[in-house]
Amino acid sequence: FPSYALQRDIAVYLPEEVRRKAIVERREMRKEEKNRLYELLREDSGGILLAVQGGSFSEGMDYESNMLKAIIVVGLPLSPPTLEVKTVIGYYRSEFGAEKGKLYGYLYPAITKVLQAAGRGIRSEHDRCIIILMDYRFAQFPYKNCFPADYHVTSTDRAEEFAKSFFKYRNAKIMTDN
Secondary structure (H helix, E strand, C coil): CCCHHHHHHHHCCCCHHHHHHEEECCCCCCHHHHHHHHHHHHHCCCCEEECCCCCHHHHHCCCCCCCCCEEEEECCCCCCCCHHHHHHHHHHHHHHCHHHHHHHHHHHHHHHHHHHHHHCCCCCCCCCCEEEEECHHHHCCCCHHHCCCCCCCCCCCCHHHHHHHHHHHHHHHHHHHC
């Protein structure tokens, strides 16, 4: 999620059985609590983690042995237009021009957080993880152009079908790799 507020607002709409199983990152968590939740997630292969982009679970934790099977990135974590953000954009505009100023000072930091979160699921060449980007902007210019060349960002209205196909292929691939 791009923020704790959106995480909280969306979580109430999840089915009750999902909410009961969910491991939820909170802003005020201490390191010990985060480590305990990490261990819970490792022990439960069907666990669901609700984390915030830029937070400990999306950047600071290392998920080994294909621990994460799916990552859903909800929204772009664009920074609010604070004085600091405006100053950074202004600096880059003066150095590289208006268009690049906004990219370097505003868009690239958000995409970096998205890539950090997405990368948690693939820690080795043997890991398989579906990454779903839930925001129509990811498939549009200029956002789509910010992703590495090996990312195949596409838009679909058949996400469930796409995910089932991925997991069917993933499971078949695991069987043939052994």
